[in-house]
Amino acid sequence: DIQMTQSPSSLSASVGDRVTITCQASQDISDFLNWYQQKPGKAPKLLIYDASNLETGVPSRFSGSGSGTDFTFTISRLQPEDIATYYCQQYDNLPITFGQGTRLDIK
Amino acid sequence: QVQLVQSGAEVKKPGASVKVSCKASLYTFTAYYIHWVRQAPGQGLEWMGWINPNSGGTYFAQTFRGRVTMTRDTSINTAYMQLSSLRSDDTAVYYCARDKGSVANPPSFWFDPWGQGTLVTVSS
Numbered sequence: 366d367i368q369m370t371q372s373p374s375s376l377s378a379s380v381g382d383r384v385t386i387t388c389q390a391s392q393d394i395s396d397f398l399n400w401y402q403q404k405p406g407k408a409p410k411l412l413i414y415d416a417s418n419l420e421t422g423v424p425s426r427f428s429g430s431g432s433g434t435d436f437t438f439t440i441s442r443l444q445p446e447d448i449a450t451y452y453c454q455q456y457d458n459l460p461i462t463f464g465q466g467t468r469l470d471i472k
Numbered sequence: 473q474v475q476l477v478q479s480g481a482e483v484k485k486p487g488a489s490v491k492v493s494c495k496a497s498l499y500t501f502t503a504y505y506i507h508w509v510r511q512a513p514g515q516g517l518e519w520m521g522w523i524n525p526n527s528g529g530t531y532f533a534q535t536f537r538g539r540v541t542m543t544r545d546t547s548i549n550t551a552y553m554q555l556s557s558l559r560s561d562d563t564a565v566y567y568c569a570r571d572k573g574s575v576a577n578p579p580s581f582w583f584d585p586w587g588q589g590t591l592v593t594v595s596s
Contacts, residue, residue, distance in 0.1 A: 399582060401517075408567055408586035409517065420584070452517055456581030460533040461507075461519035 367391050367455050371464035377472040384440040386467045388431075388453035396432045397457035403466075404449045412451075413438065445471060474499045476506075476568050476587035483593045489556040492590045494568030501549040502526040505571035505579045508542065508553045510564040511589075518564075523551055526575045558594045565589040 368391035378384050388398065396416035401409040411420050413429035416436060426441040440447055448471060453464040479493040494506060508520040521532035523542040530542045541554040551568060568587040573580030 397581075401583075408569075408589055409583070410586070411572075411582060411584035414572075414582045454517075454581075454583075459531070460535070461581055463517040463519070465516045 366460055367394060367458050367462050369453055369455055369462050369464040371451075371453055371467050373467060374465065375468040375470075377470050378443050379472045380443055380445060382443045384443050384447075384469065386438045386451055386453075386469075388436040388438070388464050390434045390436075390455055390457075393433050394455045394457035397455055398429075398431070398436050399454045399456065400427075400429055400438045401452045401454060402447075402449045403452065409452065443469075443471075474570065474585055476570060476585060478566075478568060478587040478590045481591040481593070483595065484558050486559055486594055486596055488558050488594075489554055490558060490592050491552055491554040492566050492568075492592070494551045494553070494587050496549045496551070496570070499570075501544075502546055503574055505573070505575060506542075506544070506551040507569045507571060507579075507581075507583055508540075509567045509569055509583070509586075511567070512561070512564040515564075520553070522571065522579055524575050525551060555592075558592075560594050563592065563594045565591050 370389045398416045400413040403409040417429045428439045430437050450466045450468045452466050475497045477495045502525045505522045507522045523530045525544045544551045567589050569583035571579045572582040
C-alpha cells in the first residue's frame with residue numbers, strides 16, 4: 366500500500382496568515398492526489414483534485430501543487446471558517462489511502 | 473443539491489453484523505459509483521471499497537475482503553454496506569461518498585459529496 370505522510374500533524378495560525386501543509390507519498394503517484402477539508406463532526410469535503418485543481422465553489426485562497434512524491438496545500442490568507450482537519454488522498458494505486466491529517470486551529 | 477443520507481447510529485456486539493444504508497437524491501443513482509470510507513474515533517480516513525450501482529459490481533480493499541458486502545436497491549436509490557464478524561476496532565463512523573466520475577468509465581476516486589456518516593459502536 367502507498368503510505369501518505371502529512372506534516373505537520375497540527376498547527377496554529379492567525380487569521381490572515383499563509384498556511385502550508387505538506388504531503389509525501391511513499392512512491393511516485395504522478396498527480397493523482399486530492400485534498401479534503403473535514404470540519405469537526407462533519408463529513409470531509411473535496412477541495413483540490415489532481416493535485417492542483419480547485420473544486421467548483423471552493424474559495425481561491427485554497428491551492429495545491431506538486432507531483433511525484435511531494436505535494437503542498439496552501440491557504441493564502443487564513444479565515445476563521447478554515448478551522449478543520451485537512452487530509453491528502455492518493456488514487457494512483459489501490460487501495461486508496463489517506464494521510465493521517467493535519468489539524469488546523471486559530472492562534 | 474446532490475445528497476446522500478445515511479441510516480442512524482448502531483450498537484453491536486462483537487461477532488455480529490451491521491448494515492448501513494445510504495440513500496441518494498437529486499441525481500441519477502445508477503450513473504455514479506458509491507464508495508465507503510470509515511473513520512475510527514479521533515483517527516484518519518480508511519477506504520473500504522466501491523459499488524457500481526448500475527451493474528452491482530464491487531471492489532473491496534484487501535483489509536475488508538471476506539467481511540464486507542456492498543449492495544444496492546435501485547428502486548429506492550439506496551446503497552448498502554454490510555460488515556460482518558464485528559470487532560471492537562470496527563468502532564467507527566462509516567461514510568458513503570459519491571464518485572465524481574460516471575460508471576461509464578473506471579472510478580475517478582474523487583469523493584464528493586459524502587453522506588453525514590453513521591456511527592457504529594462495537595461493544596460487549
